[in-house]
Amino acid sequence: MKKFLRILPFFLVFVVVYALMTYWQTTAQVKPFLDPFGRSAKVGTMTPNRPVELIGENKYAYLKDQNLVLATLDPATETVKEEQRPIPNQDMFAYTNYKLLGDDLFWVGKGQTLKWAKWQGSAWSQPQEVAQKVTALQLQEAGGKKLLWVGVAGNLNAYEIGSDQLTLIKNFPHTNVETLTAALDDQGVDHIGVVDNINGGLYKLTYSTLDTKTWQGSAPVPVSELSLNTDSSVDAGSFGVDGQNGYFLVTYKIGKLGIKTLNLYSFPLGSPENVQHTTIVPHTFMGDEAKFVYDGVIMPGREQDGLKFGFVASTADSPRFEGNELYIGTLQNGQWKGDAARLTNIHKIALNPVLQKKGSAISVFFTEETTFSTFDIYSTTNNPTYAEASNKLTADDFKMSAMQVPVYLGSAIIQFFIALAWPCASYIYLMYFVLRREDALYDSASRHFWVAVVLYLISQISLFLAYGNLNNWRIYAPEWLHTNFAIALLFIAFALLCSLITWIIRKTFYERNAIVEFSYFTMLNLWLTLLGVAYWMTY
Numbered sequence: 001m002k003k004f005l006r007i008l009p010f011f012l013v014f015v016v017v018y019a020l021m022t023y024w025q026t027t028a029q030v031k032p033f034l035d036p037f038g039r040s041a042k043v044g045t046m047t048p049n050r051p052v053e054l055i056g057e058n059k060y061a062y063l064k065d066q067n068l069v070l071a072t073l074d075p076a077t078e079t080v081k082e083e084q085r086p087i088p089n090q091d092m093f094a095y096t097n098y099k100l101l102g103d104d105l106f107w108v109g110k111g112q113t114l115k116w117a118k119w120q121g122s123a124w125s126q127p128q129e130v131a132q133k134v135t136a137l138q139l140q141e142a143g144g145k146k147l148l149w150v151g152v153a154g155n156l157n158a159y160e161i162g163s164d165q166l167t168l169i170k171n172f173p174h175t176n177v178e179t180l181t182a183a184l185d186d187q188g189v190d191h192i193g194v195v196d197n198i199n200g201g202l203y204k205l206t207y208s209t210l211d212t213k214t215w216q217g218s219a220p221v222p223v224s225e226l227s228l229n230t231d232s233s234v235d236a237g238s239f240g241v242d243g244q245n246g247y248f249l250v251t252y253k254i255g256k257l258g259i260k261t262l263n264l265y266s267f268p269l270g271s272p273e274n275v276q277h278t279t280i281v282p283h284t285f286m287g288d289e290a291k292f293v294y295d296g297v298i299m300p301g302r303e304q305d306g307l308k309f310g311f312v313a314s315t316a317d318s319p320r321f322e323g324n325e326l327y328i329g330t331l332q333n334g335q336w337k338g339d340a341a342r343l344t345n346i347h348k349i350a351l352n353p354v355l356q357k358k359g360s361a362i363s364v365f366f367t368e369e370t371t372f373s374t375f376d377i378y379s380t381t382n383n384p385t386y387a388e389a390s391n392k393l394t395a396d397d398f399k400m401s402a403m404q405v406p407v408y409l410g411s412a413i414i415q416f417f418i419a420l421a422w423p424c425a426s427y428i429y430l431m432y433f434v435l436r437r438e439d440a441l442y443d444s445a446s447r448h449f450w451v452a453v454v455l456y457l458i459s460q461i462s463l464f465l466a467y468g469n470l471n472n473w474r475i476y477a478p479e480w481l482h483t484n485f486a487i488a489l490l491f492i493a494f495a496l497l498c499s500l501i502t503w504i505i506r507k508t509f510y511e512r513n514a515i516v517e518f519s520y521f522t523m524l525n526l527w528l529t530l531l532g533v534a535y536w537m538t539y
Helices: 002-030 384-390 395-419 426-435 445-467 468-475 486-508 516-538
Strands: 043-047 053-056 059-064 065-076 079-086 097-102 105-110 113-118 126-129 134-142 145-152 155-161 168-173 177-184 189-199 201-209 217-227 232-242 245-254 260-267 276-278 293-303 306-313 324-332 350-358 361-368 375-381
Touching: 002 155, 002 395, 002 486, 002 516, 043 059, 043 065, 043 079, 043 155, 043 361, 053 065, 053 097, 097 324, 105 134, 113 134, 126 145, 134 177, 145 177, 145 189, 168 293, 177 293, 177 468, 189 217, 189 245, 201 245, 217 245, 217 260, 217 276, 232 293, 245 306, 260 293, 260 361, 293 350, 306 350, 306 361, 324 350, 324 361, 395 516, 426 445, 426 516, 445 486, 445 516, 468 516
Parallel strands: none
Antiparallel strands: 043 375, 053 059, 059 065, 065 079, 097 105, 105 113, 113 126, 134 145, 145 155, 155 168, 177 189, 189 201, 201 217, 232 245, 245 260, 260 276, 293 306, 306 324, 350 361, 361 375
């Protein structure tokens, strides 16, 4: 029984510290909750490297295996209803470009051939070939009309989609359309932003308009020329207008390492030549500039405070919890307002964001690379019902964290070798009495025990502050524990707790002995201290 009582404190310390680590890990990964947005929920699994295609209010489509999946999302619960349609042709997987509007499906197949098929209740119609050497496309609904924008070699063509044929409305001269966005304003005018690849690393941003009521349009006006190195390229582009200004968001993929940067080119709609260039660079929790910022996409529709745009950035709260998360910012008066509100907390790599607004609720869809053959689709929204229901810690959160905690306990082993020096001064003091006046360790056990504890604390605190990895400590520990004085107080608290337990346990010893009591104190304190600080010392 006495042996059990002596071991019990070690067991209780381990249980309490493990529970605390599990709680810290859970809250660090899940919190802070991203109000007013809820937690991201998985809403599908798709074929890789294709963004989700929005096809209506809370409706989206994606490719999975040999099917085109049409999904309807309930934003209040993030639950999904799916309809699966077989793909009309295997060459839908030749490129990432496909668009769906109503029953009309367009895709770029083999040989960069644009094909068109209509859903006829239970099957697709026979695919029709529309154009050759297609590089970009967009579908759009404007005033009850369906428009198809097609970038081909040398041109950007606008078609009106009929029941069984396409009617060419307008032709805009271009070299090689890399990306295109047609943004419809409240007056029914389409504002077209194009990233045109002139040759190799030379690109041109152009702006043009098309009145969807009269089909009158303006010729493309050069906004800016982009000259990139041979090992760099434009990775993605998006365009939007707010009534006074136009905004290009262009992602550069730079160098062999593939570092991505997000660039903003803004200009007054009346004078596109007066362009301003800025880089979207949010800062990390540590105050550094984010190294990866990409996939900027402007949300259709203008808010009172400007245009909203989503983007992905690596602004990890700490080196431990890395991840390319999704953010939302604002464009107004020709500038980025410098805001970057975080929308996701997945600690993984987010890709291909798309944003949609209905009423006051914003829904966001994005993908995450799961395997080489599949991407998971996630969604989040600022719908109040969903945010309130999802922004809670669950049992699964704690289970996942409990499995990760042993990684942090491993740092206790590394720190143990430094900690062996903590009791050296105390044992030198006690060994003097063992050799010269051993009776004093029995007769004045309390006095010699406390002297040994004080020497131990002096060594422990000074050695930890001198040789401990305080860089890690000041990243992961709470801010109130960052000062040397706070660290010293923490170690004193540990020592007092271990002394109290030793005082209780000493009644199980045969007789009082300062060196025996201090040895028990040392083992318990090493156990408590090394486990207690392990979470904050691990990289």
